[in-house]
Amino acid sequence: MPLKERIKFIIVDDESRLRKGIERLILSNGEEWEIVGAYADGLECLQAINKDKLDFDVLFTDVKMPVMSGLELITRLNEQSKVYHSVIISGYDDFDYIQKAMREGTIDYLLKPVDRLELQKCLTRIKTLFKTDVDGIAMNAKNVSIELAKQWILEHLSENLTIERIANQVYMNATYFSEYFKRKTGETVLDYVTKKRMEKALYFLQTTTMKVYEIAEAIGYTDTKYFSKLFKKYYGRLPSQIRNHEMKD
Structure with a gap:
């Protein structure tokens, strides 16, 4: 046009x-x-x-x-x-x-x-x-798909999230979606999922009285020990240490 x-x-x-x-x-x-x-x-x-x-x-x-x-x-x-x-x-x-x-x-x-x-x-x-030409229009549509995928991820953090499932929500091939997501955002799809899960966990620890295992389940982890290990890798402290620090303050 x-x-x-x-x-x-x-x-x-x-x-x-x-x-x-x-x-x-x-x-x-x-x-x-x-x-x-x-x-x-x-x-x-x-x-x-x-x-x-x-x-x-x-x-x-x-x-x-x-x-x-x-x-x-x-x-x-x-x-x-x-x-x-x-x-x-x-x-x-x-x-x-x-x-x-x-x-x-x-x-x-x-x-x-x-x-x-x-x-x-x-x-x-x-x-x-x-x-621009049609290629430019297609590129913009893909960018919108990435933003839609991010929004969908945030709304389904408690569920089992795979690249295939996320890609299906925006009607893109899983392999291409994964590569395009990394190129546009600078991080992999699963790294983005983990980051958002950890941010949500920190929010729960700081603003609720939920137990650690409840928080783990709320953000998609059935193994509390694995969640705690991942959380410590991300924030340098165990979830229980964050909670105790908040309570002392």
């Missing part, structure tokens, strides 16, 4: 305040952006696009809305072979919706409440997309 003088946006969100806020933030980031429509639900947007033959480049849509969800809107537009890019706005508990949107070609996502800096980063990525 070649770069035009202005990149045309449609914004869809059932929260009027958020919808208008995103519109203001987009327009405040330069003259290359244009809002051609703003709607309260997916059906209203779809009807306007078809009735008025709206020409747009980017769709910003909330995932969960009454009447017609953002996911259904994207699916319906894709069925009509519309040429556009989509960015979804989501809550922290909407991973399944984000995952489905990725399958429909969504290039990025923003978490509520929408942060000004994150929106600016998103706009920068969109601008880049309009200056």
Whole structure:
């Protein structure tokens, strides 16, 4: 999709305040952006696009809305072979919706409440997309997949996490996903999992009265001794020593 003088946006969100806020933030980031429509639900947007033959480049849509969800809107537009890019706005508990949107070609996502800096980063990525070819678009989608994988890992630390299982969540080949994750983050997938588990364990030790074996189970370790050994390797102290230190303080 070649770069035009202005990149045309449609914004869809059932929260009027958020919808208008995103519109203001987009327009405040330069003259290359244009809002051609703003709607309260997916059906209203779809009807306007078809009735008025709206020409747009980017769709910003909330995932969960009454009447017609953002996911259904994207699916319906894709069925009509519309040429556009989509960015979804989501809550922290909407991973399944984000995952489905990725399958429909969504290039990025923003978490509520929408942060000004994150929106600016998103706009920068969109601008880049309009200056690159299909390979560049594919690369951006992979970067989004990595971020989605990280989010999914954080939500499932208590479970048995394998590279294959994580890769399946973002529809990537396990071997390629592992290599790409390492290239983009500088650490292996399993090193990232371990790091986040240790950080969660430290948080539990400092903020709860959970027993060490309960903490181990809560972050995916059935062997308490192995967990303690790994924790000491990570922080230089056993979990019990951290707990005793916190209690003394």
